Amino acid sequence: MLPDWLPGWCQEHLGAAPAGMLFGLEQISAVFGLRLTSGTRVVVKARGDDGRAVSCVAAQAQLADRGFPCARPLTPVVAVGSLAVHAEEFRPGGDVLHGDTPDVAVRYAEVFAALTAGLAGVTVAPVCPRWRRSTVPRRSW
Incomplete structure (x- = not known):
């Protein structure tokens, strides 16, 4: 079931209202796969707006621009009450690799290496703006 705010948000930010729901997941954040009236x-x-979404979506956009195979954001992050909301491309397919074999570990390492390389030189606001170096407790050994 779609939240009450979502149809109007889609109309305003994507130019079309939802015509159907492809999927919906709710864990830490809520994710809605939608077919819009435009097709x-x-x-x-x-997700709860803890200040990270803007930087994370900006990094995701830069990764997509650099050819990393991730969904391209279609909107900036918009505040809806206490939520940070954005839309991105629908990219069906793909599977989660399960297991702990060396082949699975190598594949995950390859993806992590590509992600890390894709983020090289990406500049975004710090993802934890509430944390400042001066407020991090220091350990004395």
Whole structure:
């Protein structure tokens, strides 16, 4: 079931209202796969706004621009009450690799290496703006 705010948000930020739901997941954040009245399929993500979403979505956009195979953000992060909301491309397919074999470990390492290389030189606001170097407790040994 779609939250009450979502149809109007889609109309305002994507130019079309939801015509159907492809999927919906709710854990730490809420994720809605939608088919819009325009025929476009999108994913809308909503999470508690802890200040990280803007930087994370900016990094995701730069990764997509650099060719990393991730969904390209379609909107900036928008505040909806206490939520940080954005839309991104719908990219069906792909599987989660399960197991602990060396082949699975190598594949995950390859993806992590590509992600790390793709983030090289990416500049975004710090993802934990409430943490400042001066407020981090120091250990004395």
